[in-house]
Structure formats: structure tokens, C-alpha cells
Amino acid sequence: xxxxxxxxxxxILTEYSYEKKDLYRGYTDKTLYINISNNEVKVKDVxxxxxxxxxxxxxxxxxxxxxxxxxxxxxxxxxxxxIVAVGPVGGITQYPGSGKSLVCTISPMTDxxxxxxxxxxxxxxxxxxxxxxxxxxxxxERDVVIIIDGKEKTVRIEEAPLEAVDGHIxxxxxxxMYGNSESEKRLVSVITAGTxxxxxxxxxxxxxxxxxxxxxxxxxxxxRGGIGTVFRNKKIKxxxxxxxxxxxxxxxxxxxxxxxETGIKLHREMAHLDHLQNNMRKIGTANIxxxxxxxxxxxxxxxxxxxxxxTKKIESKVFIRDYCTQNMPDGCWxxxxxxxxxxxxxxxxxxxxxxxxxxxxxxxEYENAAGVGANCGIFDPHAVLELNFYCxxxxxxxxxxxxxxxxxxxxxxxxxxxKEITGGLDLRFGNADASLALIHQMAKGEGFGLxxxxxxxxxxxxxxxxxxxxxxxxxxxGAEQKGLEYSQYMSKESxxxxxxxxxxxxxxxxxxxxxxxxxxxxxxxxxxxxxxEALHYFPMFRTWFGLLGLCKLPWNDIVPANxxxxxxxxxxxxxxxxxHKLYYGITGTKIDSAExxxxxxxxxxxxxxxxxxxxxxxxxxxxxxxxxxxxVTKEEYxxxxxxYEKQMIELGFDLTGKTVEEKIALLRKxxxxxxxxxxxxxxxxxxxxxxxxxxxxxxxDLGMDLPELLEVIKPYL
Amino acid sequence: MLLNNxxxxxxRENMTIGxxxxxMRFTYPRLVVKVNGRLIQKSEYNSTIxxxxxxxxxxHLLAGG
Amino acid sequence: MKRLIKDESxxxxxxxxxxxxxxxxxxENNREKSRIKVEKMEHWNRLTICTQCGVCAEVCxxxxxxxxxxxxVRLNKKECVGCFICVGFCPEDAMMQHDDYHEPxxxxxxxxxxxxCPTGAIKIREF
Numbered sequence: 079x080x081x082x083x084x085x086x087x088x089x090i091l092t093e094y095s096y097e098k099k100d101l102y103r104g105y106t107d108k109t110l111y112i113n114i115s116n117n118e119v120k121v122k123d124v125x126x127x128x129x130x131x132x133x134x135x136x137x138x139x140x141x142x143x144x145x146x147x148x149x150x151x152x153x154x155x156x157x158x159x160x161i162v163a164v165g166p167v168g169g170i171t172q173y174p175g176s177g178k179s180l181v182c183t184i185s186p187m188t189d190x191x192x193x194x195x196x197x198x199x200x201x202x203x204x205x206x207x208x209x210x211x212x213x214x215x216x217x218x219e220r221d222v223v224i225i226i227d228g229k230e231k232t233v234r235i236e237e238a239p240l241e242a243v244d245g246h247i248x249x250x251x252x253x254x255m256y257g258n259s260e261s262e263k264r265l266v267s268v269i270t271a272g273t274x275x276x277x278x279x280x281x282x283x284x285x286x287x288x289x290x291x292x293x294x295x296x297x298x299x300x301x302r303g304g305i306g307t308v309f310r311n312k313k314i315k316x317x318x319x320x321x322x323x324x325x326x327x328x329x330x331x332x333x334x335x336x337x338x339e340t341g342i343k344l345h346r347e348m349a350h351l352d353h354l355q356n357n358m359r360k361i362g363t364a365n366i367x368x369x370x371x372x373x374x375x376x377x378x379x380x381x382x383x384x385x386x387x388x389t390k391k392i393e394s395k396v397f398i399r400d401y402c403t404q405n406m407p408d409g410c411w412x413x414x415x416x417x418x419x420x421x422x423x424x425x426x427x428x429x430x431x432x433x434x435x436x437x438x439x440x441x442x443e444y445e446n447a448a449g450v451g452a453n454c455g456i457f458d459p460h461a462v463l464e465l466n467f468y469c470x471x472x473x474x475x476x477x478x479x480x481x482x483x484x485x486x487x488x489x490x491x492x493x494x495x496x497k498e499i500t501g502g503l504d505l506r507f508g509n510a511d512a513s514l515a516l517i518h519q520m521a522k523g524e525g526f527g528l529x530x531x532x533x534x535x536x537x538x539x540x541x542x543x544x545x546x547x548x549x550x551x552x553x554x555x556g557a558e559q560k561g562l563e564y565s566q567y568m569s570k571e572s573x574x575x576x577x578x579x580x581x582x583x584x585x586x587x588x589x590x591x592x593x594x595x596x597x598x599x600x601x602x603x604x605x606x607x608x609x610x611e612a613l614h615y616f617p618m619f620r621t622w623f624g625l626l627g628l629c630k631l632p633w634n635d636i637v638p639a640n641x642x643x644x645x646x647x648x649x650x651x652x653x654x655x656x657x658h659k660l661y662y663g664i665t666g667t668k669i670d671s672a673e674x675x676x677x678x679x680x681x682x683x684x685x686x687x688x689x690x691x692x693x694x695x696x697x698x699x700x701x702x703x704x705x706x707x708x709x710v711t712k713e714e715y716x717x718x719x720x721x722y723e724k725q726m727i728e729l730g731f732d733l734t735g736k737t738v739e740e741k742i743a744l745l746r747k748x749x750x751x752x753x754x755x756x757x758x759x760x761x762x763x764x765x766x767x768x769x770x771x772x773x774x775x776x777x778x779d780l781g782m783d784l785p786e787l788l789e790v791i792k793p794y795l
Numbered sequence: 796m797l798l799n800n801x802x803x804x805x806x807r808e809n810m811t812i813g814x815x816x817x818x819m820r821f822t823y824p825r826l827v828v829k830v831n832g833r834l835i836q837k838s839e840y841n842s843t844i845x846x847x848x849x850x851x852x853x854x855h856l857l858a859g860g
Numbered sequence: 861m862k863r864l865i866k867d868e869s870x871x872x873x874x875x876x877x878x879x880x881x882x883x884x885x886x887x888e889n890n891r892e893k894s895r896i897k898v899e900k901m902e903h904w905n906r907l908t909i910c911t912q913c914g915v916c917a918e919v920c921x922x923x924x925x926x927x928x929x930x931x932x933v934r935l936n937k938k939e940c941v942g943c944f945i946c947v948g949f950c951p952e953d954a955m956m957q958h959d960d961y962h963e964p965x966x967x968x969x970x971x972x973x974x975x976x977c978p979t980g981a982i983k984i985r986e987f
Contacts, residue, residue: 345947415945595823601800
């Protein structure tokens, strides 16, 4: 379809002109509010108080979301918002990983706030167009596109009946519509979802960045928690931002020299050390597929096992050799020399509506390969990439898709569901065709795809209510908590990581803490107190990335040559110091590690209380399914029998004469009690009651004793 | 011999750091190795012979995907 | 193909090349703003020059660095976003940067420095 025809069918609902405020020390102190129910557009001022307490990014997102909703608000309520916010460091072009947008909404999966950290050009361009954040509230009557034009200084809402919905098509259409030349195309960034976001709860947002070498708009994903589902429910097809220009000084930093120096230092590390360390520039995060398999941490068959002989078929060198194009500066924002956004070019699709098309597939990232691959028993690299492509363009989360498909496959293999229920899909582990058929059903909104697309949490209920499944067993094997699917690491043998998943704000995602090696292999955090300290420090430290508009990878996927000689190598202090310098260079305010953690703690505790306000966020919501803590079934137990027996003997358990079932029960009792003790220790360290509620003293200490927070926690004290 | 504060079951005489890494199948590239508190460089892995009462730390530097 | 070549054994470290370069391009005698660099070492003088190898162009995210018809890598400032990846990745450390400017700068093999070099330590070679 030609662009003119698309344009001719547009209907302008609102056109709003604004005066652009330039950035000063990383902030415009203006945010953009758009209501698509009544087509109201306005610019809001950011108060000093908000800036001080919430910093930016996810902090701003949480604050605005709190103000927009009530405890009764659900994901599809009119007042629910989608907030895209950057942070004061976001948009600098010199330090790797500085282009992240943070997206918040009330999640259709968890009914609590979700936050997702995403690359692509949108966030920085929003800032350059004059806004530290964008709030979208309301629901449109018919499909709309929102255009934020930083060149013309206008915001338009237009009905857009003919545009595509699938991400890779729509991203390209709109990039071409608003960019007349290659140089202009790279000044356009588009947020889309995809057709499956309309029929499932696991919808994502795609954020584009224009790849000048491949001459195509590529996409990064705000993946977790169903934000794309909310987006399509609001009848938004896309949000477009057009930047006037990109230069290295647009943040109008306090001291650009500090930023330049710090950035160049990290570029040098990447140039000299990456090929000796993680090979991020060659293969991105997929470098750890074989590492996880070797350490028995790669989820296989719905988190039953940690490795598989066929992993070699999908290990990173296969993708390097046969699929991914090398030597491309694959950064999702300018200045990212980590360049993890690898892509397979000229990839010919074998199934679905785009069968026969040659496309650019982003990835594979580790989570994709582990989730849609190993966890579903699929060790076919082409299928992994094809599933990856369709997840992205259909607008669904590869992590949730992988985990929920693995769950459905285990239910199928165990006879809990059958072909009649799946509508003929033969959901055996390893059946790539069935997984592809399932994903196409999700896009069309039909068949078993509609049920599976609701996620593990709702599938469990559905199977129990309609097919008489054993509820307790499904609770055990369904890898979800708070309604969100687990991401793709085995936490069974690491108590600290069970907490790293379970004691989180948004649900079991590894972006707060990844402690498996520190705990299980290195044995650096043996006591509950040690683990609790790690489960305080790392989640707070990593929350900070989301306040500032940063990516986690340049922190620890490359390390300085002398890092191993430092006191605590896991913290990578030199890189932490880099962040202090960036913050100072941008804002002119010095911070140290303690202040950094305090900044995060304010927002982290705010989000925790937000969860409580929405009906979750207490101890009972932090419980985790036993599949992620230990062996549920006999097969799982026997696969690691000698390890489990050794552990129990060391603990002083008498195993003589015990059956396997009895041993499983014994181990379970022990592990569940360990998790409870860990929970106690972590809550204590975080300044929470034993019910997981932040105390008024803690809030006061953080300067967060806001009346609206105290009111929420009051009944629980 | 202690490996990461746990008794190392596979100790044999004249074992090197390289041997321990092999036995344990530590294939991850970013290791921090210390013997009795002394940092051992990668080039010394195969020449560093371990005694029965050594305190060996082989830390994997990976903190998340 | 055209580029600068060097013979460090002939260099006396006088710095005339740096002066010529920075004055020609930045109207300022400031070695921090020169596209060629001389450093006095204990027993010799190090010359940092661009070999026009093109690594900078490979890593540039905006295609602002490109080889011209003579094989000289040139920066299109309009397209440059000042990320300085090229500075960090240059195998010769010959991609220069100064905080007065938002873009890096590099040798374009103009040969001005060779004209002032008293010993012939640097020359323009056309291949």
C-alpha cells in the first residue's frame, strides 16, 4: 500500500502546537500529556519536588501512574496510562547504553504497575523534542497514530484506518512517511505493538531505530508485562516522534568533558577487551546460551532440567556462523559500542502471513533462544529465529511466550490437556511447527492461541476449572508469580536467585538481581544475611539504571582489565564510578554509591507500596512456584539424584529406607523453609515488616513519608 | 583443599588450577582465581600446582543477563 | 590511495607538525587540537598518525566517516552525533577529540605537516 493512500485516509483529530523547551543539565522539566478519549493535549511542568524524589525514567512513570489510577483501576480501564519516560542521562551519545526509555502501565498480567526498559531512539528523541516524559491516557474510538513532531513543534492525533498493525511493517511505513531521506529517517522513531497484542495479554511495544547500513527500521522491545496489550486496547496503532537533530551536546550538560572522557574510556575497554570477555559485539547476549547449559542453568522442558545434549545446535557460534551479520555497529542508541543488537539479514520465513519474505530478524538474544528454544525443547536455530521474528512483529513478549508455551507443552505431555483441547496442536516438547502454529493463532485471535495468550496464571485456572486439572500440581509447575512468567534462568539450585526472582516488585524478572554464580558456584554469599545484603544492593543499584535512562549491559558485560584485583569484583566499582561521573557531568550534583542507592530506594519503596495499593505487594504475593525452587516430579529429582542426596546428607537428614517421593518431600520442606528465612532476612534488610510492608520509619529515613504512601500502609502496620 | 569455601572432593596430588577448572567444567571465560588470597593470572593456571591445604577461590564474574 | 607515512627514527620531536596542523584547522597553536601527535619518549619520539585503515568508518553508527576516492577517511560533521566510538576503537589512537568540539577530528592526509617537518620524518605517500 502506498504512503499517499495511507495519508489520504488519515483524519486529524487534534493538532497542538507547543513551544519547545531546550534541555538544561539533562532535563526539560516539561512532560507531555495526551488524552485520546477527548483528544486533550497539554504540557505539564515538573516540580522540583518530583525531580528530587523520583529522578526521572521509571520514577516519573510510577509517580504519574499513581496519580492517574485508583485501586480499582485495571489494565483496560480508561484512566490507565502508558508512560514513556527517559532520565537525565538518557540521550547522551558518548557513553554506551544511554538511550533507554522506561515504560510503565497497569499490567494486564499482574494488575499492578509494570515497568519495562527499552532501547531504540524514541526516548532520547522525546527529550530532544522538549519532554522528559510522555503520558497517554484514555481510549480512542477508532485506531489512531500520535505524532510528536519536534521539528514543527506540534503534537497531532490522527485516525489511521489503513496502516498495518504488525510491528515490522508499520515501523517501516511510518519511518518512510516521516523521513524523506536516509538522514531524515534516522530522526524518526516509532512505537508500535502488533496484531497478537490485540488478542493476548502478553503484548509488547516495539521501539524503532533506523539502521543506516541495512536501510531499515529495526526494533527493540518493551517486553514484559503486557504493555502492548494496553496500547492496542487504547486503539493506538503507533506513536511517532520526529527529532530536529541529534548532536552530542543536546543534554546541555553541566560538564560535557567528563561525559566525553568517561565514554571514550569505556569505548576503549570494548575495543580491547570484549573479544576476550563476552563477545557482545559479535553475538550480543546470546553468548551465554552455552554457558548456561554448561552450568545446568539453561531452562529445558519448562524449567525441569538445566541442560540438554542438543544445546550445541543453538549455541552462539551457530548463529554467528550461519545467521547473524557480523561487523555491524549494532547499537540501539548512538554511542553504544557494546552493540548487542545483532541481526540476521535476509532471513527467509517459512511460515505465517510473511512466508517467503526475506526479513531482518533481531537477535537472537539469550532470553529468546532459551525461552522459545530450549525451554520448549526446540533446538532448531531457524525455528528459534522465526519464532523470535514473529514474537516481535506480532507484538508479544518472547519471555512470556517461551515460558507459557513450555508450560502448555508440559501439560500436554502429561495428559492434562490434549489435542481436543489444543484444537489439534500437537504440543510436544520440541515441536517447532506446533509452536509456530500457536503463535499464528495468537495473531489471528483464534483457537488455543487465545487461551495460551492469557499467560500461565490464567491457563492454570482455565485447565483446573474446565478440564479438571490438579490445581496444586499446576501451581507447582507453572513458572509464574504475580501473574508474570519467569524469565529464562534456572533458580532451583540458588536460593539467592529464588529471592532474586520472587522478592521483586514487578514479578519474576531477572533485571533486579542475578545472583546465581555468586551464590551457587562462587559461594560468596553463604548466609541469609549475605544473601539479603545482595538482594538489597543489586536490586537498588539496578533500579538506578531505570531512573537515569540507562542500560544494564555496559555495567557488567564488559569489565576493566584490573577488575579482578578489586575488593568486590562483582560490583565492578570502576563502572559504578563511571555512573557517578555521568550523573555529575550531566546534573552538576555529586553523588556516591550511598546516594545512588537512596535514590533507587525511594522509587523502589514507592513501587512496593503501589503494589500494596493495587492489592498485591505483601508476603503472600512473594511466594514462588516450587518448580523454580526444587524438583517437583520424580524425573526431575532423579536427574540430579546424587546432588540432592549429597545435599540432604550434609544437612544431616537420614535417608535410609526412604522412597524417592519421601525424599522429594523432605527436600521440599527444607527448601521452602529456607525461602521463608530468606524472605525474613531480605524484608529486614529492606526496612520492611515481616509482611513485606515498608515501615513509616524507613519511609521517613528516605524522605518518602508522603501522606498518600502512609495512608496505604497504615492498615498493615 | 577448599574450593570456594567448600571441601573439594576431586583433589589429587600435583593438580593445577587448570585441572580444577577442567574437572569442574568451568567453561565461563571471566574467572577470578585466588589461591590463599593471591590472585592468579590466566597464564599461570596450568603452572600453579595446588597443595592439599590450599584455599582456592574460583569466582565467576557474571551478574546477570 | 593517499596517506601519511612516518619514520620515527628521523623525528626530533620539534612539534612543528602539530603547530601547523592545529593552526591550519583550528586557527590556534594548540597541540591538543592537532590531528598528528608527537610525544617525547625516553630514547625516541612517538608519532601518532592516521593510516587511513578505516576501522573508524566501520564502527561509525551514522556513516559519517567514509573513505573518499583517494582512500582518505573523512568525517561529515553534519551526520556525526559525537559518540566518539571511533576515538575509542582507533587502533592507532589517531582519531582525536577535544572538549571544545562536539565532533572528533582526524588526519585527511593534506600534507601540510610534511611541508614543515625539518627532517622528513613524515611524508605523504600515494599508492
